[in-house]
Amino acid sequence: MTASAIGVIGGSGLYEMEGLTEVREVVLETPFGAPSDAFVTGVLEGRRMVFLPRHGRGHRLLPSEVPYRANIHGMKQLGVDRILSVSAVGSMREAIEPGHMVIPDQFIDRTQGKRASTFFGNGIVGHVAFADPVCPDLSGVLAEAAGEVGATVHRGGTYLCIEGPNFSTRAESRLYRNWGVDVIGMTNLPEARLAREAEICYATLALATDYDCWYEGHDDVTVEAVMAIVRQNVALARRILRAAALRLDSDPGCACGSALRYAVMTDPARIPPATREQLALLLDKYF
Template identity: 55%
Template sequence: MERMIGVMGGSGVYEIDGLQDGTWVNVDTPWGDPSDQIFTGVLDGVKMAFLPRHGRGHVHTPTSVPYRANIDALKRLGVTDLISVSATGSFREEMAPGDFVIVDQFIDRTVNREKTFFDTGLVAHVSVAHPTCARLSGLVYEAARATGVTVHMGGTYLAMEGPQFSTMAESKMYREVWGADVIGMTNMPEAKLAREAEMCYASVAMVTDYDSWHPDHGAVDITAIIATLGANTAHAKTLVAAMPALLTSAYAPCEHGCDRALDYAIMTAPDKRDPAMLAKLDAVAGRVLKGH
């Protein structure tokens, strides 16, 4: 088995110097079309795949992103290590605009999204107590520090439905009562689906602004946010470019068991499993469903 790095993020992140054999490919999935074609290539001997989460030109809302199709498509291509890059607001003064946060926990407040590959006829329960891979997150942290950006290791990401931003009352509750650190709209159910697909998953939250709890929030100029987004994208490209040297092309089992998340998760008896569901799960769960 060969390692392949997947990157889920904005369209500009795949524009990396030295990426060889870059090409856009179509991937068909049983869950519909992914957000866009997937840009594949080789960097420093390691295969890579880049998927613009919202599609090129930002055509998908946070709710309409086809999360299941995206994860399935990356799994079909052979992605083993998935890095999520996304813009967020911050609930912490010390997590300032321009900083990166390596997320290790989530609070899922989304309500209108399909959150699992498994359904009637093939039931499974995976653990997401630790929803990100500590090994991959540590390497991403190392790569982020090398860019010169201020990076915080560990943080709780509040995933809201959107597309509207929080009210001030909600923002204060998420910050003061629930203890969240950053807020965004896209990492859920992405992280849950990556776990079901037995991928190592790491989340990089790029802070663009303070959420509405902050007394100076109203004074933030949109031009400052755009400038921060541009700088964040440049740092994200540098971070991603450093990952092949840290991971290398040789694959080894994840020490935290991310690549074996389905070992004891399937609940439906073999003779009761729906053939249609088995067919749909050929990529996501094929490792444990072969012969069944």
């Protein structure tokens, strides 16, 4: 593994990272297949950065088609110990207006089982703690950075992840509002869960683009409307990411880096050799 790095996963509208020096593209294969695209590595004022467009350049992958395991494993291969995830979301509260930023601290999973959501299986059982699904230290830095550059930011809140690719029905949107969720998106699960299994700190910068379809009297969500707000916010998101990266110390110093210490239930002697090899990057330090 290479030296420690900060990872950025770009969502809708954010397909490249600006301001990097020593830039190069890295094409990786992982034990879980090919990632969404080539990784772009570089240096930002002394910090090693690794960028990946979640949907691939040109936005080619549906939320259900994103190779989440390969993306997170590839980040781990490149020495990433913190991931800043950028995602376009719908707002489920009037106070979160289109154009605002949200730093969620909870998730609800409403995906439909179409996504591989764990590195475990095939002869090995592991259970990581996920009560607090984002790194509080990293999300705190992200919130401070958003405030520093003048963004309207809401710290904390629940991100509801749906399967997509269609937006919600009006009945679904009203139901989700009754659950007390704050934003709705399609990609941050299983991404956050896999990052925890890979012992990588994870936090989300959610860009509110619309009011979903619950808001009577407000235009219903459309791709055109979403992308108009995304284009306005991409420059701001890049400034936030830069400010956050420059605030990060070399050592995360949180508990995320030991999430697997007591997670594996399986007797090591009974783990199939092929599975043991597949998970070597994650488990070698414990076995």
